[in-house]
Every structure is written in structure tokens, then in C-alpha cells.
Amino acid sequence: MARRKELSSVTTINEIVSTPGEILREEFLEPLGISQYRLAKAIGKPQSAISDIVHGRRAITPEMAWLLGKALGTTAQFWLNLENAYQLKTIDESALPNVTVLAR
Numbered sequence: 001m002a003r004r005k006e007l008s009s010v011t012t013i014n015e016i017v018s019t020p021g022e023i024l025r026e027e028f029l030e031p032l033g034i035s036q037y038r039l040a041k042a043i044g045k046p047q048s049a050i051s052d053i054v055h056g057r058r059a060i061t062p063e064m065a066w067l068l069g070k071a072l073g074t075t076a077q078f079w080l081n082l083e084n085a086y087q088l089k090t091i092d093e094s095a096l097p098n099v100t101v102l103a104r
Helices: 002-008 020-032 036-043 047-054 062-072 076-089
Strands: none
Touching: 020 047, 020 062, 020 076, 036 047, 036 062, 062 076
């Protein structure tokens, strides 16, 4: 029973938000030994664009998703899904207008 109480205070997976750039760095670049510079050269983009994504300063566009997919053996949809999930998780609902529910 004490174990359950301990677990109830643990952060759930839904509260953990990784940027697409963190996933790019931690799941692809580091394990594969690919530098940001090398990836940038492979996709024909400036290294600063990759750095901005890795550091969460730039979103992944459809074009970038396509390029990353080709270079890293994934799909463009994979990268766009990561970006969309991140944006939805981090949206500031208080900054949005009130919405009236029209259908249930």
C-alpha cells in the first residue's frame, strides 16, 4: 500500500514533454554518431537550422520533416506528429478565447 502512495506522486508520462529536437538529438544523432553539422550538410540546410530545432527554438516544418525522414530513415509524418504533439501539449489555454461547445 505504501508503494501505491509513492507511485501516485510520480510524474506521469502525459506530463513529460520532449521537444522534437530533443528526440532528434537523443534518439537519432547521438546514438548514430551524427553531428548536427553532418546532418545539415546531408539535407542541404544550414547547421543553425538543425541547432535551432535541437534547442527548441524552431519548429519542424513539412519540408524539414521530409528532409529529416529521408536522411534518417523515418517518415515525414513521424516528425510532423512529434511537432504537432509537442505543440498541443504546450499550448497555453489561458491565452485562447473562450469556446462555446456546439456538439457533444
